[in-house]
Amino acid sequence: MLNQQTPLDLMFQALADPSRRTMVERLSRGPASVSELAKPLTMSLPAVVQHLQVLEASGLVRSEKVGRVRTCHIDWAALQTAEDWIMDRRKNWELRLDRLGDFLAEQKKG
Amino acid sequence: MLNQQTPLDLMFQALADPSRRTMVERLSRGPASVSELAKPLTMSLPAVVQHLQVLEASGLVRSEKVGRVRTCHIDWAALQTAEDWIMDRRKNWELRLDRLGDFLAEQKKG
DNA sequence: TTGTTGGTTAAGCATGTACTTAAGTATATT
DNA sequence: AATATACTTAAGTACATGCTTAACCAACAA
Numbered sequence: 001m002l003n004q005q006t007p008l009d010l011m012f013q014a015l016a017d018p019s020r021r022t023m024v025e026r027l028s029r030g031p032a033s034v035s036e037l038a039k040p041l042t043m044s045l046p047a048v049v050q051h052l053q054v055l056e057a058s059g060l061v062r063s064e065k066v067g068r069v070r071t072c073h074i075d076w077a078a079l080q081t082a083e084d085w086i087m088d089r090r091k092n093w094e095l096r097l098d099r100l101g102d103f104l105a106e107q108k109k110g
Numbered sequence: 111m112l113n114q115q116t117p118l119d120l121m122f123q124a125l126a127d128p129s130r131r132t133m134v135e136r137l138s139r140g141p142a143s144v145s146e147l148a149k150p151l152t153m154s155l156p157a158v159v160q161h162l163q164v165l166e167a168s169g170l171v172r173s174e175k176v177g178r179v180r181t182c183h184i185d186w187a188a189l190q191t192a193e194d195w196i197m198d199r200r201k202n203w204e205l206r207l208d209r210l211g212d213f214l215a216e217q218k219k220g
Numbered sequence: 221t222t223g224t225t226g227g228t229t230a231a232g233c234a235t236g237t238a239c240t241t242a243a244g245t246a247t248a249t250t
Numbered sequence: 251a252a253t254a255t256a257c258t259t260a261a262g263t264a265c266a267t268g269c270t271t272a273a274c275c276a277a278c279a280a
Contacts, residue, residue, distance in 0.1 A: 006128060008128075008131070009126055009127070009128060012122050012123075012125040012126035013122075013123070013126035015122040015195075015196075016119055016122035016123035016126055017119065017237095017238085018116060018118075018119055019238090021118070021195070024199060025199065025202075028199035028200070028202040028203050029202055029203075029206060030206055033256080033257095034256075034257065035255090035256065035257080043238090043239070043240090044239080044240065044241080045256085045257070045258090046239085046240080046241085046257090046258080046259085046260095047238070047239055047240075049257075049258070049259095050237095050238075050239080051238085054237095065257085067246090067247060067248075067256090068245095068246065068247045068248070068255070068256045068257065069247095069255095069256065069257080070256080070257070074199075074203070076200070076203070079196060079199065079200070082196060083193065083196045083197065083200075085125075085131070086125075086189060086192060086193045086196075087193070089134060089135065089138040089184075089189065090138070090186070090189070090193075092135075092138040092139055093138050093139075093184070093186070096139060096140055127267095127268085129268090143226080143227095144226075144227065145225090145226060145227080153268090153269070153270090154269080154270065154271080155226085155227070155228090156227090156228080156229085156230095156269090156270080156271085157268070157269055157270075159227075159228070159229095160267095160268075160269080161268085164267095175227085177226090177276095177277060177278075178225070178226050178227065178275095178276065178277045178278075179225095179226060179227080179277095180226080180227070
């Protein structure tokens with residue numbers, strides 16, 4: 001699908017990159033500055049900032065600048081949205097299995 | 111990061127596209143043929159097959175061909191992997207909150 | 221055997237993504 | 251005031267992605 005991205009698109013897209021997952025992983029242990037996020041990554045600072053922009057656009061991460069340092073943190077509610085989508089699929093499946101079970105039980109009985 | 115994709119990269123990437131999520135959603139209600147998957151989508155069959163290839167490459171979906179129809183289904187263990195990554199981040203966070211709580215309690219006590 | 225269904229392969233194209241380097245701008249520090 | 255720090259902006263490039271159409275092939279079905 002060309003353009004017009006939903007929140008879920010942006011979130012899964014954001015999580016699809018290993019550098020960005022490293023950043024999220026770091027942030028899951030507490031807030032961090034841009035350069036702290038950059039430390040474990042083998043790329044230029046501007047590249048890190050671009051990844052950060054992707055994470056912010058997805059809603060997964062937010063940040064505020066105080067003085068000259070920008071501090072970033074995870075938005076847990078947003079991460080929940082991605083988790084929920086997956087869990088909802090599983091629920092679908094389990095519902096189906098339940099109905100199948102009921103049907104089979106009914107067959108056996110009747 | 112250029113090339114060399116991990117399983118997690120491929121899964122989140124696969125889930126980042128709304129057409130592919132529609133396909134997964136359909137499959138979460140039970141197996142389906144390629145043309146069944148194509149039905150709700152407004153694109154050519156080859157495009158659908160390409161999406162299917164992305165889903166298969168990620169491990170989220172598998173398929174077998176019998177006669178001339180290919181039947182597709184979700185690999186639930188694979189989907190679990192994506193779910194786990196998110197949940198692990200949350201655990202990290204909760205662990206941190208626990209430690210913070212302990213620290214504050216210790217401070218208060220003495 | 222002729223046609224139809226269900227899918228597959230190949231090639232091409234427009235757009236998006238993940239970097240890079242170079243240069244710039246505030247906010248500390250000395 | 252001069253220097254360093256912590257980003258920020260801009261522009262360019264290589265490669266990846268999401269489609270398309272056209273042509274093909276292997277089951278069935280009539």
